Amino acid sequence: MKLYISPRAPNPRRVQMFLAEKGINDLEQIPVDLNSGEHRSESYRSKSPLAKVPALELDDGRVLTETRAICTYIEGLYPEPNLMGIDATERAFIEMADRRVEWYFMLPIANCVRHTHPGLATLEQPQFADFGASQGEKMLGTAQWLDGELAKQPWVAGDRFTIADITAFCTLEFAKLMRFKAGEAGFVHLQAWRDKMAGRPSAQI
Numbered sequence: 001m002k003l004y005i006s007p008r009a010p011n012p013r014r015v016q017m018f019l020a021e022k023g024i025n026d027l028e029q030i031p032v033d034l035n036s037g038e039h040r041s042e043s044y045r046s047k048s049p050l051a052k053v054p055a056l057e058l059d060d061g062r063v064l065t066e067t068r069a070i071c072t073y074i075e076g077l078y079p080e081p082n083l084m085g086i087d088a089t090e091r092a093f094i095e096m097a098d099r100r101v102e103w104y105f106m107l108p109i110a111n112c113v114r115h116t117h118p119g120l121a122t123l124e125q126p127q128f129a130d131f132g133a134s135q136g137e138k139m140l141g142t143a144q145w146l147d148g149e150l151a152k153q154p155w156v157a158g159d160r161f162t163i164a165d166i167t168a169f170c171t172l173e174f175a176k177l178m179r180f181k182a183g184e185a186g187f188v189h190l191q192a193w194r195d196k197m198a199g200r201p202s203a204q205i
């Protein structure tokens, strides 16, 4: 299998952290240069038609995209340590937390960065600065919610480390591009959790 990634991009990083947590370190990783538009090339689009990373090319040539789908596949192949839930109930609650983070935290942060940061102008055209700024405000509501969750439980989805922590951590690290730091914004529990996450070997990627 081959994993197509992009250094510093949050979604590939989610898969890279997921692999690291599973102790998988022999999967071939192929960098795709987003700045030069390599992901829009015909050859990359033949693998990922919507021109997105990450993408996982299977040994039979089929290609999986979408971070959660790739992680679901890896979890199936390498069940330990379990990161996505061991039974129907746990799987559903972890997925709920992960999707909340993805849709209501990662998406507005990505929109804010993509529409306001000059470095992202090559990816996002046209950039709508006002829309970006409003998305930056909107994500504060989710940060507040996350801060409350982490005040009462050690991890994003509850009492153990899961894929939802990986999604939230990669999102928060990406939010540095919009100069957001949880502690400075008053979210002390979110900051403490982020600092704990930053100490994991998988976070060094």
Ligand SMILES: N[C@@H](CCC(=O)N[C@@H](CS)C(=O)NCC(=O)O)C(=O)O
Binding pocket: 006, 009, 010, 011, 012, 034, 039, 051, 052, 053, 054, 065, 066, 067, 068, 123
């Ligand atoms: N929903 C997708 C999102 C993938 C995505 O947006 N990837 C970004 C990098 S983090 C990308 O490929 N951006 C290139 C572009 O938008 O042109 C997933 O979960 O993998």
